[in-house]
Amino acid sequence: MPRATLPAPSYPLVHQTLDNGLRVLLAPDRSAPVVGVAVYYDVGIRSEPEGRTGFAHLFEHLMFQGSANLDKLAHFRYVQSSGGTFNGSTHLDYTNYFEVLPSNALSRGLFLEADRMRSPRITEENLRNQIAVVKEEIRVNVLNRPYGGFPWLLLPPVLFDTFPNAHNGYGDFVDLESATVDDAEDFFRRCYPPSNAVLSVAGDFDPDEALAMVQGHFGDLPARETPPRPDFSEPDLDGERRKSTEDPLAPLPAVAAGWRVPDPVGDFAAYLPYVVLAEVLSDGDASRLEQRLVQKDRTVTQLATYLSLMGDPFDVRDPTALVFQAHHAPTATADVVLDAATEEFDRLATDGLLPGELERVRARILAQVFRDVDPVLGRTLALAAFEQIHGRAEMLTELPAQLAAVTAEQVQEAAGTLRPDRRAVLELAAGGAR
Amino acid sequence: MTAVLADGRTPSEIVPALGPVPRVKQPTAAERTLPSGLRVLAVRRPGVPLVEVRLRIPFAGTAPTHSARANLLSNTLLTGTERHTQVELAAALQALGADLHASVDADRLTVGGTVLRTGLADLLGLVCEVLVAATYPSREVAGERARLVERLTIARSQPAVLAGEALNRRLYRDHPYARELPTPEAVNAATPGRLRRLHAERVRPVEGVLVLVGDLSPARVLDTVEAAMSSWAGAGVSRQVPPLPPVVPGPTVLVDRPGSVQASIRLGGPAVPRNAPDYPALQLANLVFGGYFSSRLVENIREDKGYTYGPHSRISHGVAGATLVVDADVATEVAAPALLETRYELGRMATLPVRPDELEDVRQYAVGTLALSVATQAGLASTLSGLLGVGLGLEWLREHPRRLAAVTVEDAFAAAQRYLAPGGLVTVVLGQASGLERGLSTLGPIERD
Numbered sequence: 032m033p034r035a036t037l038p039a040p041s042y043p044l045v046h047q048t049l050d051n052g053l054r055v056l057l058a059p060d061r062s063a064p065v066v067g068v069a070v071y072y073d074v075g076i077r078s079e080p081e082g083r084t085g086f087a088h089l090f091e092h093l094m095f096q097g098s099a100n101l102d103k104l105a106h107f108r109y110v111q112s113s114g115g116t117f118n119g120s121t122h123l124d125y126t127n128y129f130e131v132l133p134s135n136a137l138s139r140g141l142f143l144e145a146d147r148m149r150s151p152r153i154t155e156e157n158l159r160n161q162i163a164v165v166k167e168e169i170r171v172n173v174l175n176r177p178y179g180g181f182p183w184l185l186l187p188p189v190l191f192d193t194f195p196n197a198h199n200g201y202g203d204f205v206d207l208e209s210a211t212v213d214d215a216e217d218f219f220r221r222c223y224p225p226s227n228a229v230l231s232v233a234g235d236f237d238p239d240e241a242l243a244m245v246q247g248h249f250g251d252l253p254a255r256e257t258p259p260r261p262d263f264s265e266p267d268l269d270g271e272r273r274k275s276t277e278d279p280l281a282p283l284p285a286v287a288a289g290w291r292v293p294d295p296v297g298d299f300a301a302y303l304p305y306v307v308l309a310e311v312l313s314d315g316d317a318s319r320l321e322q323r324l325v326q327k328d329r330t331v332t333q334l335a336t337y338l339s340l341m342g343d344p345f346d347v348r349d350p351t352a353l354v355f356q357a358h359h360a361p362t363a364t365a366d367v368v369l370d371a372a373t374e375e376f377d378r379l380a381t382d383g384l385l386p387g388e389l390e391r392v393r394a395r396i397l398a399q400v401f402r403d404v405d406p407v408l409g410r411t412l413a414l415a416a417f418e419q420i421h422g423r424a425e426m427l428t429e430l431p432a433q434l435a436a437v438t439a440e441q442v443q444e445a446a447g448t449l450r451p452d453r454r455a456v457l458e459l460a461a462g463g464a465r
Numbered sequence: 466m467t468a469v470l471a472d473g474r475t476p477s478e479i480v481p482a483l484g485p486v487p488r489v490k491q492p493t494a495a496e497r498t499l500p501s502g503l504r505v506l507a508v509r510r511p512g513v514p515l516v517e518v519r520l521r522i523p524f525a526g527t528a529p530t531h532s533a534r535a536n537l538l539s540n541t542l543l544t545g546t547e548r549h550t551q552v553e554l555a556a557a558l559q560a561l562g563a564d565l566h567a568s569v570d571a572d573r574l575t576v577g578g579t580v581l582r583t584g585l586a587d588l589l590g591l592v593c594e595v596l597v598a599a600t601y602p603s604r605e606v607a608g609e610r611a612r613l614v615e616r617l618t619i620a621r622s623q624p625a626v627l628a629g630e631a632l633n634r635r636l637y638r639d640h641p642y643a644r645e646l647p648t649p650e651a652v653n654a655a656t657p658g659r660l661r662r663l664h665a666e667r668v669r670p671v672e673g674v675l676v677l678v679g680d681l682s683p684a685r686v687l688d689t690v691e692a693a694m695s696s697w698a699g700a701g702v703s704r705q706v707p708p709l710p711p712v713v714p715g716p717t718v719l720v721d722r723p724g725s726v727q728a729s730i731r732l733g734g735p736a737v738p739r740n741a742p743d744y745p746a747l748q749l750a751n752l753v754f755g756g757y758f759s760s761r762l763v764e765n766i767r768e769d770k771g772y773t774y775g776p777h778s779r780i781s782h783g784v785a786g787a788t789l790v791v792d793a794d795v796a797t798e799v800a801a802p803a804l805l806e807t808r809y810e811l812g813r814m815a816t817l818p819v820r821p822d823e824l825e826d827v828r829q830y831a832v833g834t835l836a837l838s839v840a841t842q843a844g845l846a847s848t849l850s851g852l853l854g855v856g857l858g859l860e861w862l863r864e865h866p867r868r869l870a871a872v873t874v875e876d877a878f879a880a881a882q883r884y885l886a887p888g889g890l891v892t893v894v895l896g897q898a899s900g901l902e903r904g905l906s907t908l909g910p911i912e913r914d
Contacts, residue, residue: 040513062512063840064487100479104768108759109480112826114833117758133833135484142481163771167727171774171794175727177622235487279724282622283615315564316543316555326551329608332615358619360611391560398562398581401513406841463622 040404040428044414045238047245051254052226053148055245056418058233058410066234067411068140069129070148071419073229074222076123076200077263082209085165085202088121089210090218092161094128095119097152098143106143113139121200122341124348125419131408134235138244141232145248148225153215162207169201177280182287182356182457183340189274190289190352190455195263224255231415231424234407265350267291272455279462283332286365287457288372289352290449292338296348296421303433304441305353306344310392311384311442312336312355312375317391319375320355328371330363345426346416353449365458373451380447384439393434400430489836492845494859495683497691501698503670505690506849506858507683510842514582515562516679517846520592521854523672524574525706525784527641532571533651537606538660539569540613542576544605547598551605554591563588571645572706572784573854574668579843582680589693596668596697601657614649621646624722624794628729628895631720631914632790635891636733638710642783669701670694674853678846709735709786714891716910717804721898728800728896729792730807734889736780736787740857745868746880751778752827753877754814754885755791759826761810766793772803784855789884797896801904804894808887808908815886818878832866 045057079086097103110117115132128147130140173179184199191197230249232241268291278285293301312320313336324331334357338344359368404410404427418424426433494508524535543565544551558565561584567576576595580588620626630646637643675694677686712735737744748756755762755778766772776793791811795803839845839862852858893914894901905911 060512063836064489065837065840104759104764108826111757111759111830113483114829114836116834116837131837133483133836134487137484138481139483142479160768160771164767164774167772167794167796168774170727170796175624175725175794177619280622282618315559317552317559318555322552325612326605326608329611332612332619358615360615387556387560391556394562394581395559395564398515398564398579401515401581402579402843405513405515405843 040401042233042410042414042428044424045242047242049225049246049250051249051252052224052257053249053252054229054418055242056229056231056414056424057238057241058231058414059236059238059241060233060407060410061235063407064134064235065131065407066134066137066140066232066236067129067131067407068137068144069127069231069411069415070144071125071127071229071231071415072223073125073227073260073419074258075121075125077195078222078261081194082206083214084198084206085200086206086210086214086218087126088201089161089165089207090215091119091121091126092165093153093157093215094147094151096157096161098147099149100146103152103157106147109139109143115140122346123200125346125416127412127415129408129412137232137236137241138248141244141248144230145252148223148228148249149252151219153212153219155212158210158212158215162210165202165207166204173201177278177282177463178285178459181278181285181459182354185276185459186287186289186354186455186457187340189272189457190291191265191350193263193265195261196265196350220255221258224257225249225252226254226257229415229419231411231418233411233414263348263350268453268455271452273458274456275458275460277460277462281459281461282463283358284361284365284461285356285358285459286368287354287356287459288369288454289354290453291350292353294349295338295344295351299421304437304445306338307389307392307396307434307437308442308445309336309338309353310396311379311388314392314395319379320372323371323375324357324368329360330368330371331357331359333358346420348420361461361464365456369451369456373449376446376449380443383443389439389442396434397431491863493683495687497687499670499691499694501670503673503675503694503697504853505675505677505687506853507677507681507686507690508845508849508859509681509683510678510845511680512842514680515579515842516582516585516677516681517579517842518588518592519575519577519676519846519850521674521850522574522668523572523704524569524667525572525641525704527704527707529644530651530654531641532644533647534655534659534663535569535574536647537610537613537652537655538663539567539574540609541601541606541660542567542595542599544609545600545602546594547600548594554595557591558588561587565592571642575850577850585681585686586689586693589690593694593697599664601660601664603657606657606660610652610655613652617646617649617652624725624727624729624895627720627722628731628792628893631718631895632731632733632891632893634914635718635893636712636788640707640710640785642709642785666702669699670697671701672703674850676846676850676853678849679842706785712889712891714889716912717892717894717905717908718914719898719901719905719911720893720895720914722895723897725896726797727794728797728894728901729794730800730804731893732791732807732890734789734884734891736789736884738782738787738855739852739861743876743880743883745865746872746876747884748780748831749824749827749869749872750814750819750877750881750885751780751789752830753819753823754778754810754881757827757830761813762807765810766795766803766806770806772796772799772806776807782851782855789890797900800894800896800901801908804892804905805908811885811887811890814881818874819881821874824872824874824877828869828872831869835862835865
């Protein structure tokens with residue numbers, strides 16, 4: 032497909048920064064009577080203090096437990112009885128809170144976000160209740176299922192040395208249980224000032240009316256000091272690192288490997304070829320590793336390559352990694368799988384891409400970007416993430432052109448960096464094999 | 466919420482009221498039944514320059530080997546045709562910006578995906594090629610067979626899958642719905658020849674439904690479909706899904722999963738399909754009970770007691786009938802109290818009418834989330850494909866808010882009495898049996914799976 036025919040998403044964007052430092056982003060689109068509201072706070076798993084693993088995520092739960100003017104449970108009820116849905120999530124570099132609502136509930140959605148930005152209601156009872164809920168969340172998502180936390184919680188300690196990058200973001204039960212109301216209040220005061228947040232609103236509204244609503248709900252929140260954003264960078268690995276773990280529930284072995292990549296924000300142009308490379312390697316039956324490991328060698332049942340431990344290439348800061356993961360047959364060792372993958376990386380690095388390969392992979396990436404931003408919520412979140420992590424929501428609309436500028440040589444060069452002596456490997460042994 | 470604020474105002478005075486209800490614009494649509502019998506529905510939903518495609522073919526079968534063959538067929542449908550190898554096909558799809566998958570369940574085979582608007586005609590051509598000329602090459606079938614067995618092994622190590630299978634065995638007994646996931650033995654016995662025969666008999670357009678939603682012109686796209694898919698024709702073998710057996714309540718079924726650190730609690734019972742007169746009332750009663758976050762069950766066993774991350778209650782729709790399914794994964798030591806509270810909330814639904822404000826809340830939620838779910842290309846395509854597969858369609862979507870608006874407290878109470886009464890449901894608990902047996906047996910008789 033010729034480059035010129037690739038369409039680009041296009042949304043008018045309105046920016047405004049309130050006096051208290053809250054950055055506001057509006058993306059009006061009147062095609063359906065729905066709105067998305069999201070607040071991104073610039074604090075995540077990497078920012079939590081030592082001895083407080085899992086605190087950023089626990090705190091996210093506490094932000095739903097009542098606020099300046101509202102009792103516990105009120106937030107949920109106001110959103111849902113308006114015909115909307117809500118959630119929040121904790122990432123390495125940010126924590127977000129969002130609603131999608133019929134457009135007649137926009138003012139209500141903004142009020143709800145402003146009310147908890149003003150002050151969450153953190154009580155001993157709610158804290159104990161949510162520690163119990165989070166422990167069940169960890170049990171259902173990690174401890175009670177095979178491959179729980181593989182590899183997003185298991186690979187970072189191999190790939191990184193410092194606490195912010197290496198620790199378990201879901202948290203240790205001992206750390207979680209020792210959290211106090213004072214910790215939570217202090218965390219809120221330091222990390223949740225308006226100036227540390229981006230408010231993104233997309234969908235069916237008039238921008239002037241929406242700005243007036245935003246000003247009305249958020250404008251009188253007092254400014255507080257913005258916390259400094261720590262530098263989490265670490266030097267690249269100086270040799271291969273390996274670790275193995277036994278998963279008592281897993282019926283088949285698995286392996287993951289990670290390679291550090293260029294700074295996703297500071298060196299975006301150097302990072303983007305790795306995004307393309309990940310797709311060349313594992314998107315669909317025509318991808319390099321599917322052909323080699325699944326179809327030819329038949330050592331692997333399922334595999335993936337992707338950027339960033341949490342799988343979203345555009346909402347993570349440095350340092351991060353290109354991750355390869357595979358569930359493999361018990362008859363093949365992790366090294367058999369890794370060696371074959373290395374041969375494919377070398378082939379790419381030596382021979383380059385095939386005619387048409389770059390174009391078709393680009394078409395797929397673009398289609399995925401569109402699919403992600405078709406829902407108003409997906410658009411709200413993507414714009415907020417680009418605004419917060421990259422400082423420019425416009426990057427969403429510029430992505431097709433940026434992808435088109437990635438050359439075959441850059442992808443080839445990126446493949447050449449996936450060497451064994453730069454990788455961190457996690458082997459997962461199948462303790463549950465019968 | 467009755468709290469009074471420091472300045473004397475109540476939350477209802479400070480939380481912004483809702484504006485006038487926005488009008489939902491009905492999308493333009495066109496429908497045609499092709500000479501082959503294939504029913505095609507095209508709906509315009511621009512926004513992003515993509516088209517979502519869902520082809521649904523009835524695929525139920527009663528033979529014990531059917532599920533294995535159907536699953537392997539769906540996994541190998543895209544591994545080669547008379548004209549293209551697996552890799553050539555995948556590369557051709559990728560070049561269109563397309564993603565195409567085949568999947569199967571107890572009712573249907575679905576071939577679905579997404580494509581950049583500019584590649585729709587070519588995508589339909591490739592879909593037709595697969596439907597007419599899939600070859601099920603021996604080498605690819607052997608590879609996919611081994612992968613399917615391994616994937617089934619992984620699936621059956623997941624507590625959610627195991628608990629779901631145990632519940633289905635208890636609910637559906639000899640019905641094919643009880644064996645939706647195949648056994649490894651049956652998969653290993655499925656040969657390329659069997660797949661080709663199954664394809665020849667069942668992958669036919671006669672009862673098929675093709676839904677296209679996206680940046681398209683509905684009338685024009687029907688011509689595109691007809692031109693691209695004309696070579697897919699011919700009669701096949703029709704098979705009816707047998708009716709579901711009656712649900713027989715009985716002892717709580719305890720399934721041992723050594724090493725489990727949670728108990729996976731599941732309750733199930735009969736429900737009604739979306740076109741039943743009491744469906745809207747059941748839908749709303751179920752929401753009040755456990756069907757959304759602000760439900761009684763979430764407020765009780767999560768937000769009050771912290772027993773679980775997320776309990777759910779939903780109505781699952783199959784061609785043979787609908788089923789109510791309640792699930793909660795809880796710490797082993799609180800399994801009995803969590804089950805007790807779940808039954809208490811069910812019992813409260815079935816013995817006392819819901820409050821009018823609870824009913825209004827779920828009504829707004831049901832109407833609002835219906836609009837949200839069809840506000841995206843993918844959501845609308847999947848919803849319509851599901852509706853058309855059971856003889857419903859766009860008119861059901863259009864009319865449903867009105868049906869929800871008409872539900873009274875009495876209607877919701879009647880539906881709850883009929884479908885949510887705990888005495889009419891079956892219960893399955895999966896976990897470390899030694900830590901569960903004593904607590905659960907205090908609530909009533911238990912039996913081992």
